[in-house]
Amino acid sequence: MDTQVKPAIDIDQLRINGERLWASLMELAQIGATPKGGVCRLALTDLDKQGRDLVTRWAREAGMSVTIDKIGNGFMRRPGRNNSLPPIMTGSHIDTQPTGGKFDGNYGVLAGIEVVRTLNDHGIETEAPIEVAFWTNEEGSRFVPVMMGSGAFAKAFTLEHAYAATDTEGKTVKGELERIGYIGEQEPGDHPIGAYFETHIEQGPVLEDNHKTIGVVSGVLGIRWYNCTVTGMEAHAGPTPMALRKDALQVAAHLMQEVVACAHRHPPHGRGTVGMVQVFPNSRNVIPGQVKFSIDLRNATDADCDSMDQDIRAVAAKLSADTGLPIQIEPVSNYPAQVFHPDCVDAVGRAAAKLGYSHMPAVSGAGHDAVYMARLAPAGMVFIPCKDGISHNEIEDAKPEHITAGCNVLLHAMLERAGT
DSSP states (O other): OOOOOOOOOOGGGOOOOHHHHHHHHHHHHTTTBOTTSOBOOOTTSHHHHHHHHHHHHHHHHTTOEEEEBTTOOEEEEEOOSOTTSOOEEEEEOOOOOTTBOSSTTHHHHHHHHHHHHHHHHTTOOOSSOEEEEEOTTSSOSSSSSSSHHHHHHTTSSOHHHHHHOBOTTOOBHHHHHHHHTOOOSBOTTOSOOSEEEEEEEOSSSHHHHTTOSEEEEEEEOEEEEEEEEEEOOOEETTTSOGGGOOOHHHHHHHHHHHHHHHHHTSTTTOEEEOOOEEEESOOTTEEOOEEEEEEEEEESSHHHHHHHHHHHHHHHHHHHHHHOOOEEEEEEEEEOOEEOOHHHHHHHHHHHHHHTOOEEEEEESSOOHHHHHTTTSOEEEEEEOOGGGOOSSTTOOOOHHHHHHHHHHHHHHHHHHHOO
16 A cells, blocks of 8 residues: 655645636637637626636536626635635626727636636645635626626625616616526625735736836725816807907816826826817817816825815816816716725735746726725735736737736735635
Protein backbone atom coordinates (compact mmCIF):
# COMPACT_ATOMS: atom_id res chain seq x y z
CA MET A 1 0.00 0.00 0.00
CA ASP A 2 1.27 3.45 -0.93
CA THR A 3 1.52 5.48 2.28
CA GLN A 4 3.48 8.36 0.78
CA VAL A 5 2.13 11.73 1.95
CA LYS A 6 1.22 14.10 -0.85
CA PRO A 7 3.34 17.26 -0.51
CA ALA A 8 1.47 20.35 0.63
CA ILE A 9 0.72 22.89 -2.08
CA ASP A 10 2.59 26.17 -1.84
CA ILE A 11 -0.30 28.62 -2.16
CA ASP A 12 2.08 31.42 -3.16
CA GLN A 13 2.99 29.46 -6.29
CA LEU A 14 -0.62 28.91 -7.31
CA ARG A 15 -1.55 30.29 -10.76
CA ILE A 16 -4.69 30.13 -12.87
CA ASN A 17 -4.87 28.53 -16.32
CA GLY A 18 -4.76 31.57 -18.58
CA GLU A 19 -5.40 29.63 -21.77
CA ARG A 20 -8.53 28.06 -20.31
CA LEU A 21 -9.83 31.46 -19.16
CA TRP A 22 -9.15 33.01 -22.57
CA ALA A 23 -10.90 30.12 -24.34
CA SER A 24 -13.95 30.56 -22.10
CA LEU A 25 -14.08 34.28 -22.87
CA MET A 26 -13.88 33.60 -26.59
CA GLU A 27 -16.61 30.93 -26.40
CA LEU A 28 -18.98 33.20 -24.48
CA ALA A 29 -18.24 36.00 -26.97
CA GLN A 30 -19.70 33.86 -29.77
CA ILE A 31 -23.16 34.32 -28.24
CA GLY A 32 -24.27 37.59 -29.82
CA ALA A 33 -21.06 38.02 -31.81
CA THR A 34 -21.03 41.02 -34.16
CA PRO A 35 -19.31 41.35 -37.55
CA LYS A 36 -16.74 43.80 -36.15
CA GLY A 37 -15.59 41.37 -33.48
CA GLY A 38 -17.73 42.63 -30.61
CA VAL A 39 -20.79 41.34 -28.79
CA CYS A 40 -24.44 42.43 -28.70
CA ARG A 41 -26.10 40.50 -25.89
CA LEU A 42 -28.66 42.79 -24.30
CA ALA A 43 -30.11 42.03 -20.89
CA LEU A 44 -32.92 39.47 -20.71
CA THR A 45 -32.96 38.70 -24.42
CA ASP A 46 -32.77 35.19 -25.85
CA LEU A 47 -29.04 35.72 -26.31
CA ASP A 48 -28.69 36.69 -22.64
CA LYS A 49 -30.47 33.46 -21.73
CA GLN A 50 -27.98 31.51 -23.86
CA GLY A 51 -25.09 33.28 -22.12
CA ARG A 52 -26.56 32.59 -18.69
CA ASP A 53 -27.17 28.95 -19.60
CA LEU A 54 -23.55 28.52 -20.70
CA VAL A 55 -22.08 30.19 -17.62
CA THR A 56 -24.26 28.23 -15.19
CA ARG A 57 -23.40 25.00 -17.02
CA TRP A 58 -19.71 25.74 -16.58
CA ALA A 59 -20.34 26.45 -12.89
CA ARG A 60 -22.14 23.17 -12.34
CA GLU A 61 -19.40 21.30 -14.20
CA ALA A 62 -16.98 22.87 -11.70
CA GLY A 63 -19.07 21.43 -8.84
CA MET A 64 -20.80 24.67 -7.92
CA SER A 65 -24.41 25.05 -6.85
CA VAL A 66 -26.46 27.76 -8.58
CA THR A 67 -29.04 30.05 -6.96
CA ILE A 68 -31.08 32.62 -8.90
CA ASP A 69 -32.89 35.43 -7.09
CA LYS A 70 -36.07 37.25 -8.04
CA ILE A 71 -34.27 39.89 -10.15
CA GLY A 72 -32.34 37.19 -12.03
CA ASN A 73 -28.99 37.59 -10.29
CA GLY A 74 -27.04 34.34 -10.33
CA PHE A 75 -24.91 33.06 -7.44
CA MET A 76 -22.59 30.13 -8.17
CA ARG A 77 -21.21 28.66 -4.97
CA ARG A 78 -18.22 26.48 -4.11
CA PRO A 79 -18.53 25.25 -0.52
CA GLY A 80 -15.86 25.84 2.08
CA ARG A 81 -14.84 24.02 5.23
CA ASN A 82 -17.11 26.27 7.26
CA ASN A 83 -20.26 26.93 5.29
CA SER A 84 -21.74 29.00 8.09
CA LEU A 85 -19.29 31.74 7.11
CA PRO A 86 -20.53 34.31 4.59
CA PRO A 87 -19.02 33.61 1.16
CA ILE A 88 -16.14 35.51 -0.37
CA MET A 89 -17.75 36.69 -3.59
CA THR A 90 -16.55 37.86 -6.96
CA GLY A 91 -18.47 38.62 -10.11
CA SER A 92 -19.70 41.13 -12.64
CA HIS A 93 -22.20 40.98 -15.53
CA ILE A 94 -22.60 39.22 -18.87
CA ASP A 95 -25.06 41.59 -20.53
CA THR A 96 -23.45 43.97 -23.03
CA GLN A 97 -23.99 47.25 -24.80
CA PRO A 98 -25.53 47.10 -28.31
CA THR A 99 -22.00 47.65 -29.63
CA GLY A 100 -20.23 45.93 -26.75
CA GLY A 101 -16.94 44.10 -26.47
CA LYS A 102 -15.83 40.66 -25.33
CA PHE A 103 -14.42 41.67 -21.95
CA ASP A 104 -16.57 44.32 -20.24
CA GLY A 105 -18.26 42.47 -17.38
CA ASN A 106 -17.78 39.05 -18.92
CA TYR A 107 -14.17 38.96 -17.76
CA GLY A 108 -15.18 39.47 -14.12
CA VAL A 109 -17.62 36.56 -14.17
CA LEU A 110 -15.38 34.11 -16.02
CA ALA A 111 -12.34 35.09 -13.94
CA GLY A 112 -14.35 33.98 -10.91
CA ILE A 113 -15.16 30.64 -12.50
CA GLU A 114 -11.48 30.22 -13.42
CA VAL A 115 -10.53 30.84 -9.76
CA VAL A 116 -12.82 27.95 -8.78
CA ARG A 117 -11.49 25.71 -11.55
CA THR A 118 -7.95 26.39 -10.37
CA LEU A 119 -8.81 25.57 -6.75
CA ASN A 120 -10.42 22.35 -7.98
CA ASP A 121 -7.36 21.45 -10.07
CA HIS A 122 -5.15 21.60 -7.00
CA GLY A 123 -7.60 20.19 -4.46
CA ILE A 124 -7.52 23.36 -2.37
CA GLU A 125 -10.29 23.84 0.17
CA THR A 126 -11.05 27.29 1.51
CA GLU A 127 -12.32 28.04 4.99
CA ALA A 128 -15.19 30.23 3.76
CA PRO A 129 -17.26 29.40 0.67
CA ILE A 130 -16.41 31.03 -2.64
CA GLU A 131 -19.18 32.50 -4.78
CA VAL A 132 -19.25 33.89 -8.29
CA ALA A 133 -22.12 36.24 -9.16
CA PHE A 134 -23.55 37.54 -12.39
CA TRP A 135 -25.74 40.60 -11.96
CA THR A 136 -28.78 41.40 -14.09
CA ASN A 137 -28.83 44.38 -16.47
CA GLU A 138 -25.65 46.11 -15.32
CA GLU A 139 -25.33 48.02 -18.58
CA GLY A 140 -28.75 49.64 -18.53
CA SER A 141 -28.80 49.69 -22.32
CA ARG A 142 -32.16 47.91 -22.56
CA PHE A 143 -33.71 48.72 -19.18
CA VAL A 144 -33.15 51.62 -16.75
CA PRO A 145 -31.75 51.91 -14.09
CA VAL A 146 -28.24 50.75 -14.77
CA MET A 147 -26.69 48.21 -12.35
CA MET A 148 -30.23 46.99 -11.81
CA GLY A 149 -29.55 43.57 -10.32
CA SER A 150 -26.94 44.69 -7.82
CA GLY A 151 -28.97 47.82 -7.04
CA ALA A 152 -32.05 45.74 -6.18
CA PHE A 153 -29.82 43.42 -4.15
CA ALA A 154 -28.48 46.40 -2.16
CA LYS A 155 -32.00 47.85 -1.71
CA ALA A 156 -31.05 51.00 -3.63
CA PHE A 157 -34.51 50.68 -5.17
CA THR A 158 -37.36 48.23 -4.84
CA LEU A 159 -37.86 45.00 -6.73
CA GLU A 160 -41.20 46.39 -7.94
CA HIS A 161 -39.45 49.44 -9.41
CA ALA A 162 -37.03 47.18 -11.29
CA TYR A 163 -39.80 44.84 -12.46
CA ALA A 164 -41.78 47.72 -13.92
CA ALA A 165 -38.95 49.04 -16.12
CA THR A 166 -39.73 48.73 -19.84
CA ASP A 167 -37.68 48.60 -23.01
CA THR A 168 -38.43 50.54 -26.19
CA GLU A 169 -41.04 47.92 -27.18
CA GLY A 170 -42.84 48.13 -23.85
CA LYS A 171 -41.61 44.78 -22.56
CA THR A 172 -41.08 44.70 -18.79
CA VAL A 173 -38.18 43.35 -16.79
CA LYS A 174 -40.47 40.98 -14.90
CA GLY A 175 -42.05 39.68 -18.09
CA GLU A 176 -38.69 39.10 -19.76
CA LEU A 177 -37.24 37.39 -16.67
CA GLU A 178 -40.20 35.03 -16.69
CA ARG A 179 -39.94 34.47 -20.42
CA ILE A 180 -36.27 33.41 -20.33
CA GLY A 181 -36.73 31.38 -17.13
CA TYR A 182 -34.47 33.40 -14.87
CA ILE A 183 -36.83 34.67 -12.19
CA GLY A 184 -35.77 32.87 -9.03
CA GLU A 185 -37.30 32.51 -5.58
CA GLN A 186 -34.71 34.19 -3.35
CA GLU A 187 -35.43 37.78 -2.30
CA PRO A 188 -32.69 40.11 -3.58
CA GLY A 189 -30.36 40.86 -0.70
CA ASP A 190 -31.31 37.80 1.37
CA HIS A 191 -27.86 36.48 0.68
CA PRO A 192 -24.85 37.16 2.94
CA ILE A 193 -21.52 38.40 1.60
CA GLY A 194 -18.23 38.25 3.52
CA ALA A 195 -16.30 40.33 1.01
CA TYR A 196 -16.65 41.20 -2.68
CA PHE A 197 -14.02 41.56 -5.40
CA GLU A 198 -14.61 42.52 -9.03
CA THR A 199 -12.07 42.14 -11.81
CA HIS A 200 -12.59 44.40 -14.82
CA ILE A 201 -10.92 46.01 -17.78
CA GLU A 202 -10.14 49.61 -16.89
CA GLN A 203 -12.32 51.07 -19.70
CA GLY A 204 -9.91 54.00 -19.80
CA PRO A 205 -6.31 54.70 -20.87
CA VAL A 206 -4.49 55.31 -17.56
CA LEU A 207 -2.92 51.88 -16.98
CA GLU A 208 -1.81 51.58 -20.58
CA ASP A 209 -0.40 55.10 -20.52
CA ASN A 210 1.59 54.26 -17.39
CA HIS A 211 2.69 50.83 -18.66
CA LYS A 212 1.16 49.08 -15.63
CA THR A 213 -0.48 45.66 -15.59
CA ILE A 214 -2.70 45.98 -12.52
CA GLY A 215 -4.79 48.84 -11.21
CA VAL A 216 -5.41 48.65 -7.46
CA VAL A 217 -8.79 50.37 -7.35
CA SER A 218 -9.43 52.53 -4.28
CA GLY A 219 -12.96 53.56 -5.22
CA VAL A 220 -15.42 54.83 -7.79
CA LEU A 221 -15.89 58.48 -8.66
CA GLY A 222 -18.98 60.32 -7.53
CA ILE A 223 -21.09 61.77 -10.33
CA ARG A 224 -23.18 64.95 -10.48
CA TRP A 225 -25.36 65.50 -13.55
CA TYR A 226 -27.00 68.84 -14.37
CA ASN A 227 -29.04 70.51 -17.08
CA CYS A 228 -27.90 74.06 -17.78
CA THR A 229 -29.97 76.69 -19.61
CA VAL A 230 -28.60 80.02 -20.83
CA THR A 231 -31.30 82.46 -22.00
CA GLY A 232 -30.59 85.35 -24.37
CA MET A 233 -32.65 86.78 -27.21
CA GLU A 234 -32.99 85.73 -30.83
CA ALA A 235 -32.18 88.44 -33.34
CA HIS A 236 -31.17 88.79 -36.99
CA ALA A 237 -27.49 87.97 -37.54
CA GLY A 238 -27.03 90.84 -39.99
CA PRO A 239 -28.65 94.01 -38.63
CA THR A 240 -27.76 93.40 -34.93
CA PRO A 241 -24.42 94.99 -33.93
CA MET A 242 -22.08 92.86 -31.83
CA ALA A 243 -22.27 95.15 -28.80
CA LEU A 244 -26.07 94.98 -28.70
CA ARG A 245 -26.48 91.21 -28.88
CA LYS A 246 -27.76 88.82 -26.23
CA ASP A 247 -26.07 85.76 -27.71
CA ALA A 248 -26.90 82.76 -25.53
CA LEU A 249 -24.48 80.49 -27.37
CA GLN A 250 -21.41 82.65 -26.76
CA VAL A 251 -22.16 82.75 -23.04
CA ALA A 252 -22.92 79.04 -22.99
CA ALA A 253 -19.67 78.26 -24.82
CA HIS A 254 -17.75 80.21 -22.17
CA LEU A 255 -19.44 78.21 -19.41
CA MET A 256 -18.82 74.92 -21.22
CA GLN A 257 -15.11 75.69 -21.22
CA GLU A 258 -15.37 76.46 -17.51
CA VAL A 259 -16.79 72.97 -16.92
CA VAL A 260 -13.51 71.54 -18.23
CA ALA A 261 -11.48 74.14 -16.34
CA CYS A 262 -13.34 73.24 -13.14
CA ALA A 263 -12.14 69.65 -13.46
CA HIS A 264 -8.56 70.89 -13.86
CA ARG A 265 -8.99 72.96 -10.71
CA HIS A 266 -9.84 69.82 -8.71
CA PRO A 267 -7.07 67.32 -9.51
CA PRO A 268 -6.15 64.53 -9.73
CA HIS A 269 -9.55 62.90 -10.15
CA GLY A 270 -11.73 65.82 -11.26
CA ARG A 271 -13.71 65.21 -14.44
CA GLY A 272 -15.82 67.75 -16.35
CA THR A 273 -17.80 66.99 -19.49
CA VAL A 274 -20.42 68.64 -21.68
CA GLY A 275 -21.92 65.90 -23.83
CA MET A 276 -25.27 67.26 -25.01
CA VAL A 277 -26.05 70.68 -26.49
CA GLN A 278 -29.32 72.09 -27.86
CA VAL A 279 -29.31 75.51 -29.57
CA PHE A 280 -32.55 77.41 -30.16
CA PRO A 281 -33.67 78.28 -32.77
CA ASN A 282 -30.67 76.59 -34.43
CA SER A 283 -30.85 78.70 -37.58
CA ARG A 284 -27.85 79.85 -39.61
CA ASN A 285 -28.69 83.55 -39.61
CA VAL A 286 -30.33 83.91 -36.19
CA ILE A 287 -28.46 84.85 -33.02
CA PRO A 288 -29.18 81.99 -30.59
CA GLY A 289 -31.78 82.95 -27.99
CA GLN A 290 -31.44 79.90 -25.76
CA VAL A 291 -28.93 77.11 -25.22
CA LYS A 292 -29.50 73.99 -23.12
CA PHE A 293 -26.60 71.67 -22.34
CA SER A 294 -25.60 68.89 -19.99
CA ILE A 295 -22.91 69.10 -17.33
CA ASP A 296 -21.22 65.97 -15.96
CA LEU A 297 -18.92 66.52 -12.96
CA ARG A 298 -17.04 63.70 -11.20
CA ASN A 299 -14.51 63.29 -8.44
CA ALA A 300 -13.21 60.76 -5.95
CA THR A 301 -15.04 61.96 -2.85
CA ASP A 302 -18.39 63.57 -2.14
CA ALA A 303 -16.56 66.55 -0.62
CA ASP A 304 -14.63 67.04 -3.87
CA CYS A 305 -17.89 66.77 -5.83
CA ASP A 306 -19.42 69.39 -3.53
CA SER A 307 -16.46 71.68 -4.17
CA MET A 308 -16.84 71.30 -7.92
CA ASP A 309 -20.56 72.01 -7.62
CA GLN A 310 -19.84 75.24 -5.74
CA ASP A 311 -17.09 76.14 -8.20
CA ILE A 312 -19.20 75.86 -11.36
CA ARG A 313 -22.19 77.60 -9.74
CA ALA A 314 -19.98 80.54 -8.71
CA VAL A 315 -18.53 80.79 -12.20
CA ALA A 316 -22.03 80.70 -13.71
CA ALA A 317 -23.28 83.39 -11.31
CA LYS A 318 -20.40 85.71 -12.20
CA LEU A 319 -20.84 85.06 -15.91
CA SER A 320 -24.55 85.82 -15.64
CA ALA A 321 -23.83 89.04 -13.74
CA ASP A 322 -21.20 90.14 -16.27
CA THR A 323 -23.33 89.44 -19.35
CA GLY A 324 -26.83 90.10 -18.03
CA LEU A 325 -28.04 86.74 -19.37
CA PRO A 326 -29.87 84.39 -16.97
CA ILE A 327 -28.12 81.05 -16.38
CA GLN A 328 -30.00 78.21 -14.71
CA ILE A 329 -28.26 75.06 -13.43
CA GLU A 330 -30.61 72.25 -12.41
CA PRO A 331 -29.40 68.99 -10.78
CA VAL A 332 -30.54 65.88 -12.65
CA SER A 333 -28.99 63.05 -10.64
CA ASN A 334 -26.40 62.45 -7.98
CA TYR A 335 -24.35 59.26 -7.61
CA PRO A 336 -22.27 59.36 -4.43
CA ALA A 337 -18.59 58.46 -4.54
CA GLN A 338 -17.82 54.98 -3.25
CA VAL A 339 -14.57 54.34 -1.43
CA PHE A 340 -13.61 50.66 -1.26
CA HIS A 341 -12.63 48.93 1.96
CA PRO A 342 -8.94 49.34 2.87
CA ASP A 343 -8.59 45.64 3.68
CA CYS A 344 -9.79 44.62 0.21
CA VAL A 345 -7.79 47.34 -1.53
CA ASP A 346 -4.69 46.22 0.36
CA ALA A 347 -5.38 42.56 -0.46
CA VAL A 348 -5.36 43.43 -4.18
CA GLY A 349 -2.13 45.42 -3.78
CA ARG A 350 -0.43 42.65 -1.82
CA ALA A 351 -1.44 40.04 -4.40
CA ALA A 352 -0.09 42.15 -7.28
CA ALA A 353 3.20 42.72 -5.44
CA LYS A 354 3.57 39.07 -4.44
CA LEU A 355 2.98 37.94 -8.00
CA GLY A 356 5.49 40.45 -9.37
CA TYR A 357 3.08 42.43 -11.53
CA SER A 358 3.61 46.13 -12.13
CA HIS A 359 0.75 47.99 -10.45
CA MET A 360 -0.50 51.42 -9.46
CA PRO A 361 -3.36 53.01 -7.51
CA ALA A 362 -6.47 53.54 -9.64
CA VAL A 363 -9.96 54.96 -9.39
CA SER A 364 -12.92 53.96 -11.49
CA GLY A 365 -14.61 56.68 -13.48
CA ALA A 366 -17.40 54.29 -14.47
CA GLY A 367 -20.00 52.63 -12.29
CA HIS A 368 -19.75 48.91 -11.49
CA ASP A 369 -21.74 46.40 -9.47
CA ALA A 370 -18.99 46.65 -6.84
CA VAL A 371 -20.36 50.11 -5.99
CA TYR A 372 -23.55 48.61 -4.59
CA MET A 373 -21.77 45.62 -3.04
CA ALA A 374 -19.49 48.01 -1.13
CA ARG A 375 -22.58 49.21 0.74
CA LEU A 376 -23.11 45.70 2.07
CA ALA A 377 -19.63 44.24 2.64
CA PRO A 378 -15.92 45.04 2.30
CA ALA A 379 -15.25 45.38 -1.43
CA GLY A 380 -12.43 46.01 -3.87
CA MET A 381 -11.66 45.91 -7.58
CA VAL A 382 -8.85 44.77 -9.84
CA PHE A 383 -8.26 46.65 -13.10
CA ILE A 384 -6.28 45.51 -16.12
CA PRO A 385 -5.50 47.63 -19.21
CA CYS A 386 -7.63 47.61 -22.33
CA LYS A 387 -6.24 48.58 -25.71
CA ASP A 388 -6.27 52.37 -26.23
CA GLY A 389 -8.60 52.64 -23.23
CA ILE A 390 -11.56 51.75 -25.47
CA SER A 391 -14.69 50.08 -24.12
CA HIS A 392 -18.42 50.04 -24.95
CA ASN A 393 -17.18 49.47 -28.48
CA GLU A 394 -16.93 46.37 -30.65
CA ILE A 395 -13.15 46.89 -31.01
CA GLU A 396 -12.64 46.67 -27.22
CA ASP A 397 -9.57 44.50 -26.65
CA ALA A 398 -7.27 43.21 -23.91
CA LYS A 399 -4.05 41.20 -23.94
CA PRO A 400 -4.20 37.54 -22.86
CA GLU A 401 -1.30 38.08 -20.46
CA HIS A 402 -3.19 40.91 -18.77
CA ILE A 403 -6.34 38.80 -18.56
CA THR A 404 -4.26 36.11 -16.84
CA ALA A 405 -2.54 38.56 -14.52
CA GLY A 406 -5.79 40.11 -13.30
CA CYS A 407 -7.27 36.70 -12.58
CA ASN A 408 -4.14 35.63 -10.66
CA VAL A 409 -4.45 38.76 -8.52
CA LEU A 410 -8.13 37.99 -7.96
CA LEU A 411 -7.28 34.42 -6.94
CA HIS A 412 -4.76 35.47 -4.29
CA ALA A 413 -6.83 38.38 -2.98
CA MET A 414 -9.83 36.06 -2.55
CA LEU A 415 -7.74 33.35 -0.88
CA GLU A 416 -6.43 35.91 1.61
CA ARG A 417 -10.02 36.70 2.61
CA ALA A 418 -11.44 33.19 2.34
CA GLY A 419 -8.61 31.45 4.23
CA THR A 420 -6.90 28.20 3.35
